[in-house]
Amino acid sequence: MTTAPALELDHIRRTYGLVTAVDDVSLTVAKGEFLTLLGPSGSGKTSTLRLIGGFERPDSGEIRINGRRVDHLPPYARDTATIFQTGALFPHKTVAENVVYGLKMHKIDKAESEKRVKDALAMVRLTGFEQRYPAQLSGGQKQRVALARSMALRPAILLFDEPLSALDLSLRLQLRAEIKRLHDELGFSAIYVTHDQSEAMAMSSRVAVMNKGHIVQIDKPDIIFHEPKSEFVFTFIGESCCLPVTIRNGEVRDKSGEPVDLKLARPPAAGEWRLYVRPSRVVMGEAAAAAENRIAANVAFAEFLGDVYRYHFKSGALELFCDYGGPERFQPGDRCVVGWDSAHMSVFQ
Amino acid sequence: MPELAVERSGSRGGGFQPAFLKAVSIAFTIFVVGYILIPIVVTLIMSFNDANMIRFPINTWSLKWYRDFLGSAQFTGALLNSLIVAIGTTIIATTSGVLAAWAFERYPIPFKNGLYLIIMLPLFMPGVVLGLGVAIAFGGINIFGFQLYGSRLLLMIAHSLWAMPLVFMLMEATFRTIDHRIVEASYDLGGKPLQTFFEIVVPSVSTGIISSALFAFVISLNEFVMALFLTDRDTQTLPVLMWLSLRSAGTPRLAVSAVILACAVFACLTVIMVWYIRQLRKTAR
Numbered sequence: 001m002t003t004a005p006a007l008e009l010d011h012i013r014r015t016y017g018l019v020t021a022v023d024d025v026s027l028t029v030a031k032g033e034f035l036t037l038l039g040p041s042g043s044g045k046t047s048t049l050r051l052i053g054g055f056e057r058p059d060s061g062e063i064r065i066n067g068r069r070v071d072h073l074p075p076y077a078r079d080t081a082t083i084f085q086t087g088a089l090f091p092h093k094t095v096a097e098n099v100v101y102g103l104k105m106h107k108i109d110k111a112e113s114e115k116r117v118k119d120a121l122a123m124v125r126l127t128g129f130e131q132r133y134p135a136q137l138s139g140g141q142k143q144r145v146a147l148a149r150s151m152a153l154r155p156a157i158l159l160f161d162e163p164l165s166a167l168d169l170s171l172r173l174q175l176r177a178e179i180k181r182l183h184d185e186l187g188f189s190a191i192y193v194t195h196d197q198s199e200a201m202a203m204s205s206r207v208a209v210m211n212k213g214h215i216v217q218i219d220k221p222d223i224i225f226h227e228p229k230s231e232f233v234f235t236f237i238g239e240s241c242c243l244p245v246t247i248r249n250g251e252v253r254d255k256s257g258e259p260v261d262l263k264l265a266r267p268p269a270a271g272e273w274r275l276y277v278r279p280s281r282v283v284m285g286e287a288a289a290a291a292e293n294r295i296a297a298n299v300a301f302a303e304f305l306g307d308v309y310r311y312h313f314k315s316g317a318l319e320l321f322c323d324y325g326g327p328e329r330f331q332p333g334d335r336c337v338v339g340w341d342s343a344h345m346s347v348f349q
Numbered sequence: 350m351p352e353l354a355v356e357r358s359g360s361r362g363g364g365f366q367p368a369f370l371k372a373v374s375i376a377f378t379i380f381v382v383g384y385i386l387i388p389i390v391v392t393l394i395m396s397f398n399d400a401n402m403i404r405f406p407i408n409t410w411s412l413k414w415y416r417d418f419l420g421s422a423q424f425t426g427a428l429l430n431s432l433i434v435a436i437g438t439t440i441i442a443t444t445s446g447v448l449a450a451w452a453f454e455r456y457p458i459p460f461k462n463g464l465y466l467i468i469m470l471p472l473f474m475p476g477v478v479l480g481l482g483v484a485i486a487f488g489g490i491n492i493f494g495f496q497l498y499g500s501r502l503l504l505m506i507a508h509s510l511w512a513m514p515l516v517f518m519l520m521e522a523t524f525r526t527i528d529h530r531i532v533e534a535s536y537d538l539g540g541k542p543l544q545t546f547f548e549i550v551v552p553s554v555s556t557g558i559i560s561s562a563l564f565a566f567v568i569s570l571n572e573f574v575m576a577l578f579l580t581d582r583d584t585q586t587l588p589v590l591m592w593l594s595l596r597s598a599g600t601p602r603l604a605v606s607a608v609i610l611a612c613a614v615f616a617c618l619t620v621i622m623v624w625y626i627r628q629l630r631k632t633a634r
Contacts, residue, residue: 055533075536082537088530091632092552101548102538133631153538 004067006031006157006189007052012061014047021047022058023213029157032187036200039210040236045193046161048210052191053159054078065156076105081150082159085166087142089134095121095145096130102153113152120148123182140171147179151188160192164199176202197237201225209233231348234276241282241320243275255317262293263342274348281344282322284311284336285329291339299330313338389611396604403599414601424606427590430501431570431610434586437505438512438569443562445509446516451550453517454524468517471510476574483507484578499581507575512565519564523557559624563617570613 007029014022022044029035037045050056052063054075063071070078081102089098099120103113121127124144134142143163150158160179164172180203183190194200200207201221208218209232217229228234235242245260246253248270252260262275288294297315308323311330320338330336399409418424449468458464471479483503490497497503527550535545551558573588580589591606 053537055536075533076539076541080537082534084530084534086528086530088528088534090531090534090549090553092555092628101535101540105535105539105541105544135632149538 004064005029006033006066007191008062008064008067009048009052010062010064012048012051012058012063014051014056014058020213022051025061025210025213025215027208027215027218029189029191031189034183034190034192034203034205036192036194036204036207037210038194038197038200038207038236040195042212043210044213045195045210047213049082049159049161049191049193052157053080053082079156080159081153081155082161083143083146083150083163085162087134087146087163089142089145089149091134093133094130095126095132095134095137098134098145099149099152102149106153116152116154117148120152123151123186124148124178139167140175143167143175144178147182151182151186154188156189158188158190160190160194162194165194165196172199179203201237209236211236228346231274231276231346234346234348239279240276241279241322243277243318243320245273245275245318247271247273254315258316260295260316260318262345264345264347268347268349271349276346276348277320277340277344279310279320279322282320282338282340284313284322284324284338288337288339292341293345294337294339297336297338299332299334299336301332302328302330304328392604392607392611395601396608398601398604401600403601403604414605417600417602418605418609421602424587424590424602427585427587428606428609430580430584431586431588434501434504434508434576435566435569437501438508439562439566441505442509442512442516442565443558446513446561446565447520447558450517450520450524451546454521469514472514472518474510476572477578479510480507480575480578483510483575499579499584501580501584504576504579504584504586505569507579508569508572509565511572512568515568516561516565519561520554520557523554527553556621556625556628560621563621567614567617570610 005028007027009025009027012022012025013020025044025048027035037048039045047056051058051071054070054073054077058071061071062069065079090101093101096117099117100113103116108116117130118127121130124147126141126144126148129137129141129145134145137145146163163179164175167175176199182188183203192200192203201224204221206218207221207224208215209224210216211232217224217233219227224233225237228237234240243260244255245262246255246257247268252262252264254260283291295315295318297313297318297320300312300314300319302312303310305323308325309328310321310323312319312321313336315338322338394407395403396414397410397412398407399411399413400407452458453461453465483506484498487503487506488498531549531553532545535549536542540548571588572586573592576586576589577592580586585593587606587610591603594600595603
């Protein structure tokens with residue numbers, strides 16, 4: 001057993017013509033860690049994953065798996081296994097043939113590989129599906145076969161390339177829980193690429209938020225959520241209300257010039273600022289009486305979202321929203337006080 | 350309701366159908382089917398004629414000319430030549446056509462469109478032009494005492510001029526249907542390039558390979574003009590021998606030869622169909 005981390009990226013860079021897809025990315029995945037690369041499309045997360053898998057070569061930098069340098073090796077010589085977005089099952093092979101393929105390529109002996117196929121299919125709850133062809137499976141079953149196919153190899157690191165994004169919501173939640181269960185049981189090391197922040201939050205040991213080819217913040221999910229280091233991370237993770245303001249002589253005014261009564265812990269320098277607050281932290285009505293920051297607002301409109309009503313408020317040039325359960329409390333045009341505590345407010349220029 | 354009206358008139362079968370047009374078009378369908386079947390059916394019937402001449406009416410039915418065909422060293426030799434040349438053509442054309450199509454579909458190649466046209470060019474060339482060209486270009490070549498002209502090898506090469514573009518065209522289109530992520534998945538799971546090609550790529554396009562190989566076989570089997578230009582008495586193919594003996598004696602033995610050629614073609618088409626259905630069972634629900 002080596003003590004080296006499962007994966008190390010050391011100042012990786014990859015350009016396509018004039019576009020820098022991955023720009024100076026460094027990260028370390030410890031053994032047994034589940035790291036998510038989270039970012040919008042075009043942020044370089046999939047390119048990073050393809051560099052690790054060996055489908056692309058970095059222009060510069062080093063990739064090490066279990067301490068061994070691999071960035072010059074082709075995908076078949078790397079100890080990684082990818083679960084592709086579409087599963088990428090071999091259509092002319094049965095489920096069992098799909099799962100055994102990698103073992104055959106690695107010349108694992110017959111008895112051992114039969115056992116591994118059986119175990120892998122049991123893990124993803126597909127025992128009895130051995131002789132089916134991929135065309136006879138549902139989307140969720142296909143992804144489970146893809147998962148079994150990769151896990152049967154027992155690679156140093158599993159690479160997930162948005163494996164759930166092609167599935168519908170209920171199936172996505174179900175498989176998400178299943179992947180998490182497998183990780184808890186088996187303790188594999190994994191890199192998971194997604195643009196879905198709830199997926200990232202729910203599954204990961206750590207989350208690396210990517211934007212424009214860079215990792216902008218890498219930390220535990222709760223810290224990413226509660227202590228975002230940048231405006232990008234704040235707005236990309238979870239929902240947020242944005243309040244654009246101007247600060248001059250310590251006075252806060254909205255875009256129309258109306259003064260706004262806000263208690264800023266450290267009053268920022270004069271200039272244009274954007275204040276952010278999570279809608280889940282916004283209170284209204286009587287509950288707002290005790291909040292540190294309060295503004296009087298009009299209800300612009302309400303949306304019925306099923307479990308909750310979402311109320312959109314307007315106060316001068318400021319707009320914000322929050323969700324409330326129970327019956328509809330306000331009608332458009334109603335006046336109401338909304339508030340939040342300063343600790344829940346982030347300020348970015 | 351305007352949307353519904355459009356829907357109706359657009360759908361086949363329903364709505365207003367002029368009786369006259371319907372009658373004429375059905376009549377022509379029957380004509381086309383009959384027209385296509387007549388030569389095959391007439392030849393088939395004639396092959397069972399006991400008489401010494403290809404002539405109606407048939408007074409006595411017999412398998413006499415089948416026995417005669419199989420007893421004739423000249424005819425069975427020509428059939429054997431045809432089969433050898435067809436198999437050789439299939440191997441040459443399929444191997445090179447499949448690999449060229451793979452390269453063409455997969456990798457960036459300069460002047461791709463121009464090259465595609467050049468590869469397709471022989472398909473539009475008359476057999477006499479190609480036959481003469483091959484005869485002039487390769488006719489004088491003598492490799493260690495082996496005279497290329499008149500050999501089966503030269504005819505295989507000539508037939509490949511038609512078979513290769515056909516294989517290439519079919520396979521280029523087939524390779525385009527491959528999901529390249531399964532190729533990546535194979536590499537990812539440890540499949541080396543050659544293993545991936547034979548384990549993943551080839552089985553995914555097996556229907557295309559089988560059909561293009563059999564088309565190559567059929568093209569070679571049926572080809573007459575180039576074979577006439579390029580073979581001698583020892584290497585002549587069945588169509589060439591048929592033509593030569595039609596000039597001397599038009600016995601029903603010719604009809605038997607034609608039926609045998611037609612049967613070979615039907616056999617090939619059957620194999621393609623069976624394979625296609627087999628693959629379809631796997632990859633479609």
